[in-house]
Amino acid sequence: MEEFQSLMQGFVIALSLKNVVLMFAGVILGVIIGVLPGLGGANGVAILLPLTFSMAQSPGGTTSAIILLSSIYWGALFGGAITSILFNIPGEPWSVATTFDGYPLAQNGRAGAALTAAFTSSFVGALVAVIMITFLSPVVAKFALEFGPPEFFAVYLLTFCAFVGMSKESPFKTIASMMLGFAMAAVGTDPVTGALRLTFGHMELLNGFDFLVAVIGLFGIGEILLTLEEGLEFRGTKAKLNLRVVLDTWKELPRYWLTSLRSAAVGCFMGIVPGGATPASFMSYGVARRFSKDGEKFGTGMVEGVVAPETAAHAAGTSALLPMLTLGVPGSPTAAVLLGGLLIWGLQPGPLLFVEQKDFVWGLIASMYLGNIAGLIVVLTCVPLFAAILRIPFAIVAPVIMVICAIGAFTVHNAIFDVWMMIVFGIMGYVFKKLNYPLAPLVLAIVLGDRAEASFRQAMLVSQGDMSIFFSTPLVGVLTGLAMFLLLWPVVGALRTRLKGR
Amino acid sequence: MSEGTSGKPAIKTRTMEIAVAAFVLLCGALVIYDSARLGAKWGEDGPQAGYFPFYIGLILCGASVVNLFGALAAARRDNSEFVELGKLKLVFSVLIPTAVYAGLIGPLGLYVASSVFIAFFMRWLGKYAWWLVAAVSIGNSVFFFIIFEVWFKIPLPKGPLESALGLG
Numbered sequence: 226m227e228e229f230q231s232l233m234q235g236f237v238i239a240l241s242l243k244n245v246v247l248m249f250a251g252v253i254l255g256v257i258i259g260v261l262p263g264l265g266g267a268n269g270v271a272i273l274l275p276l277t278f279s280m281a282q283s284p285g286g287t288t289s290a291i292i293l294l295s296s297i298y299w300g301a302l303f304g305g306a307i308t309s310i311l312f313n314i315p316g317e318p319w320s321v322a323t324t325f326d327g328y329p330l331a332q333n334g335r336a337g338a339a340l341t342a343a344f345t346s347s348f349v350g351a352l353v354a355v356i357m358i359t360f361l362s363p364v365v366a367k368f369a370l371e372f373g374p375p376e377f378f379a380v381y382l383l384t385f386c387a388f389v390g391m392s393k394e395s396p397f398k399t400i401a402s403m404m405l406g407f408a409m410a411a412v413g414t415d416p417v418t419g420a421l422r423l424t425f426g427h428m429e430l431l432n433g434f435d436f437l438v439a440v441i442g443l444f445g446i447g448e449i450l451l452t453l454e455e456g457l458e459f460r461g462t463k464a465k466l467n468l469r470v471v472l473d474t475w476k477e478l479p480r481y482w483l484t485s486l487r488s489a490a491v492g493c494f495m496g497i498v499p500g501g502a503t504p505a506s507f508m509s510y511g512v513a514r515r516f517s518k519d520g521e522k523f524g525t526g527m528v529e530g531v532v533a534p535e536t537a538a539h540a541a542g543t544s545a546l547l548p549m550l551t552l553g554v555p556g557s558p559t560a561a562v563l564l565g566g567l568l569i570w571g572l573q574p575g576p577l578l579f580v581e582q583k584d585f586v587w588g589l590i591a592s593m594y595l596g597n598i599a600g601l602i603v604v605l606t607c608v609p610l611f612a613a614i615l616r617i618p619f620a621i622v623a624p625v626i627m628v629i630c631a632i633g634a635f636t637v638h639n640a641i642f643d644v645w646m647m648i649v650f651g652i653m654g655y656v657f658k659k660l661n662y663p664l665a666p667l668v669l670a671i672v673l674g675d676r677a678e679a680s681f682r683q684a685m686l687v688s689q690g691d692m693s694i695f696f697s698t699p700l701v702g703v704l705t706g707l708a709m710f711l712l713l714w715p716v717v718g719a720l721r722t723r724l725k726g727r
Numbered sequence: 728m729s730e731g732t733s734g735k736p737a738i739k740t741r742t743m744e745i746a747v748a749a750f751v752l753l754c755g756a757l758v759i760y761d762s763a764r765l766g767a768k769w770g771e772d773g774p775q776a777g778y779f780p781f782y783i784g785l786i787l788c789g790a791s792v793v794n795l796f797g798a799l800a801a802a803r804r805d806n807s808e809f810v811e812l813g814k815l816k817l818v819f820s821v822l823i824p825t826a827v828y829a830g831l832i833g834p835l836g837l838y839v840a841s842s843v844f845i846a847f848f849m850r851w852l853g854k855y856a857w858w859l860v861a862a863v864s865i866g867n868s869v870f871f872f873i874i875f876e877v878w879f880k881i882p883l884p885k886g887p888l889e890s891a892l893g894l895g
Contacts, residue, residue: 276879276881279880395794397790397791397793397797398794400786401787401790401791401794404786404787404790405751405787407780407783408754408758408780408783411780411783415765415776420765422780423761450821450822453814453817453818454810454814454817454818620849620852620853624845624849628841628844631829631837632837632871632875632883635832635883635884636875636881636883641884644829644832648822648825652822655818659743660744682773682779685773685778686774690769690774
């Protein structure tokens with residue numbers, strides 16, 4: 226019950242007035258970010274990260290800073306559902322599956338029920354994931370304390386191979402996108418030898434590409450350019466949410482407990498394995514449709530069809546923080562940005578965090594419980610307000626978001642050069658997205674590149690350049706083997722379909 | 728797929744696939760070249776600076792060669808479009824002002840440049856009344872000035888207007 230005690234201590238920290246205010250502020254900002262086109266969890270957190278630099282320097286400040294940023298993340302997760310249901314526009318990729326039944330429900334005049342179901346099941350999914358984090362993460366962290374450089378590199382390898390194996394895009398596009406990220410991470414001064422790499426004499430590249438600028442450009446500017454193609458106006462249904470509707474829907478929801486449980490399990494699993502929230506939501510929608518007795522009615526406006534993807538997306542989004550905290554390997558782009566934040570504040574993510582920064586870890590975990598309660602309250606009470614934001618014409622919203630992105634990119638290093646870089650990354654994001662090059666592995670590679678390289682080099686130093694070190698002990702062997710298996714998974718899949726075809 | 732005002736495809740998807748794969752291949756080649764220059768072998772005291780990036784470059788080249796051949800092998804008559812002319816114009820009508828905006832931040836300061844950018848965007852693309860344009864564009868900058876300079880004490884680039892007002 227050591228976890229329980231630590232958690233209680235965490236609640237004491239998270240419940241201080243300052244942190245509760247930050248939590249609500251973060252959630253509200255997060256929902257707005259989730260509703261607006263071009264701003265999402267990852268780049269929203271990236272833009273606000275520089276604001277926390279000074280905050281993190283006061284005692285206990287890192288905890289407040291992570292509470293603010295993670296609450297933005299929860300808010301963005303909630304916000305995605307609003308646009309999917311009312312406007313049939315998924316604000317976030319993981320809410321695409323929510324539109325399948327959410328929008329028909331809204332068209333049938335049951336927008337309130339759909340929203341209540343979405344928010345409540347988001348909350349349930351997050352709760353299951355946080356409970357899992359509470360009890361599983363200390364175990365994982367303790368286990369990982371034994372890790373040396375080869376084990377850590379094997380974990381990184383596993384993460385990146387999982388992207389290749391799980392992604393629905395072409396494996397070679399995934400690899401290309403990922404390696405481009407690693408190459409960008411390598412640009413600048415080599416941390417070990419001090420040699421300048423890939424700068425080709427440009428002083429601006431001395432410090433390499435900053436992942437925050439990349440995230441803001443790829444997801445922010447790129448998304449705006451994509452949205453532009455859809456036209457400049459959004460049409461949506463009116464949102465009305467009163468206590469009656471909420472209570473009526475809540476009475477209906479317990480019927481879908483099995484779907485919720487299944488979806489939460491799918492979500493937790495996909496969040497830890499870097500598959501992420503988006504595939505989790507699709508997978509759980511598919512599973513629910515197969516197992517439900519109303520399966521054939523899915524897509525016409527079934528509450529169950531909203532419950533399944535929302536539970537899974539939130540569970541995955543939340544549990545993506547588990548590997549981030551315990552191993553220093555984020556499971557999603559937003560978790561990667563949070564990890565970057567930790568590094569900037571001077572914290573070393575990984576197993577030692579649970580030993581050296583107990584207050585920080587447990588304050589964060591406690592704030593996950595509270596932040597999601599805060600989120601549920603905020604979205605249930607303020608839906609019409611948030612929906613109104615989306616009715617502001619795009620010709621006003623778009624330039625304002627561009628300005629916000631530019632400020633975000635500038636404040637990272639106080640350099641106008643970064644604003645230019647942001648635009649370049651924006652064009653890249655637009656083109657890559659249209660050609661189905663996945664962006665998540667690119668971002669993760671930029672964030673993890675240096676760390677992966679460091680552990681690879683250290684492992685190589687230990688073994689004097691012998692690659693067999695990655696199979697030298699059962700533990701590292703299993704990790705590397707699993708990584709190879711996932712890497713070759715697309716080949717296995719292709720062979721299977723070919724054999725079936727015969 | 729919604730039909731835009733002009734249905735003419737500006738760029739074909741296949742062309743774009745080839746271009747991107749070739750570009751990535753070039754990046755990979757650059758990485759290999761520079762890693763080899765720094766030394767991608769085993770030095771006296773361990774791996775040299777180019778050791779890790781060298782392999783990254785190799786994999787990058789390998790993957791983009793596959794992508795390139797995949798795109799080249801795609802049927803030539805595959806006419807699916809990457810972007811149609813009307814939409815491409817719309818995208819550029821945003822990209823060019825944004826680039827100009829980034830260029831203006833230096834001489835004008837971020838706040839004035841932002842106001843000009845938003846005003847231009849609203850007036851040109853949105854065709855809003857001048858009073859609304861002025862309210863949003865100036866209000867936005869005042870809002871961010873208060874947040875950044877006053878509240879968070881993070882200085883953003885300022886130009887002649889701020890120094891004239893004694894704020895810089």
